[in-house]
Amino acid sequence: MRKNYLFILLCVFTLFINCSGGDDSATPSENVGPPAIKTGKLIGKVMSQNGTKPIGGASVFTFDDQYKIYYTTSDANGNFTLDAPAGNRTIHIQTGNGSNFRTEISATVKDHETLNLDVSQTKLNQVAKIAYVKGAYDKIEDIIQTLGYNATEITNADLANLTAIAQYDIIFLNCGSRNNYSSNPGLYTVIDANLAIFVANGGSIYASDWDVSYLVGGTSNTSNCSMTGGFVPDTKLCSKNIGSTGTLDATVNNAGLTTALGFNTLNINYDLGAWQKIINYDPAYWEVLVKETSSNDALMIRTNHFSATGIPTTPIGNAPNSTFVTVCITLPGNIQISISVPQVLVPYLVALGATVGPCSGSSTSGYIYYTTFHNHASGNIGNAGVILQYVILNL
Template structure:
């Protein structure tokens, strides 16, 4: 009987030692790191940022910042490299060395925790929207492209992220007549570039003229079966709710009023939710108001990775953490890949297509919603492309 009790006691002790927070590997001594992540110039708090480091066995220790950019987690003792990333880390990240002391809490200086822009970003100016204002308000740099420059893939491929404002397709043009532009955008996303489109700019994705007036419109590069958008929205205010937990935690809001300042905005009539993730819906009708996907790829145009040449020595991987049974997207230096490969990690995103970029589509204008929660949402979108 005593032997059985001893075995039970040792079993319980093992369970307790393995259940420590923030993925502490069994037997690993730790200390605590805490701080606040902010943007690089304007020092705005960055919610939802991934903060992580590794122990000597390449096991990850991680947490995410709250809506105020604050974090606190236990890390393995010794000289460690602390990483801070948003999205998959390919466009915004920073890292620095830190000495972790056993059972000690270290408050890190905010100056070390500012999120650097590693992406090269561009926007196409629009008649009805100005996402570039939010980007610069965060303290980051974005370059302007013209509609005609999208015809030149050598220009398009220099960027990591391209923002397509509502009204950026000239009223005298039709996107269905610019197959070269949509082919370039298809190749751009396939090879790692990310797109943001608002309202009428959905025409770049699914076709139409300078807007989309019907399902199955001519042009675009996204399959019509995955998304139907028609510009029959009515001016007014809609109450929305955030369906994505990470987005809600990062912004600190779950519901918001969205101002549709003009009529004829692009309503999402139908969406394939195995291809698109709905991030924001209208309360009551459940109508999608913001969606994203990283499932797009065109195998016929796979080629060199697009974007900032300074990122050429970095690679995005899917790291598996057995302790929490979690798959985590991170971006690491290429010379670190062999150790991660030995750990059992894989190249590319944990979900979606291997090396393709992300597409976000919002039905509303950012400039009409700068005084409510949607600005926080759009700031999160920018930092997570």
């Protein structure tokens, strides 16, 4: 009986010690932690301004109250689904780095609910001022207008007037527009200097086929390397007018472009007899977007690495009046994206690791796109047409 009594006392004592807590804290529950983020889904379709063309490869994003980004891209048909934090949010839709084409939408996101955005909300707006120089074999302005955007025709005389071109963000140089060089070479010396200032200060340029001469020199086209004139260093690019008539099998060489287009191979028909063939280029300076499949010859290239000494600082396009700033944000998986955000957000994003300026290239340079093909009226360019739409929206 005494043994049983002692055993009972021992059990009671042990129970008392365990219940009192002592120095050892209880093991926390695995479920204890910050509350789960409440999110909903936004579904939509990015369209051109006139609502006729879906826009692939567009960035769609928003931020939560701690400035964490929620990001996705539209597919080749313009469709997107964005997981977004619950609450009243501003949804951003952009192409390129967002400095020239972008749209902002106010939306109320509810936890575990899906909100379908109307196509009237998801049209991509033009905030850039666009100009083009009329060409003999090319009409990029037709594609611009087909998308519902506006471009102003300017002349080579305008290109020689820095004040005239500084009001624009993008200038398209149609193939064959540099066709009276021999009659007034002094004019083109001024043009070359102005285009250097334009690009170095953030303006973007597209040139097609023969108009590579604006970039590297030459008259209506370039017949050799290191031609007189131009503003891109001769060591960076050489193109000769030796391309022959025929259809080339081409490969899209850029993941973003592939996503936007929905394909990575195409045929390009060169039917004008003589076109500019890229002979060599600096791969650290230029990115190849489209190449010939069999030879790997570059057919479409771009750069935002332009810089030169002695270039004056000149306000270009809408940049002086813009409240948006281009920043580089790193997504999970070490994926970097260049986007434009309202100035007020910049300090908070920088505190989270973002950097001001694009993710690559010069912090002040605009883009230069060059394609050996174009949308000449007599040609059958097929899928190259949607590539040119991409060029327009991503300058």
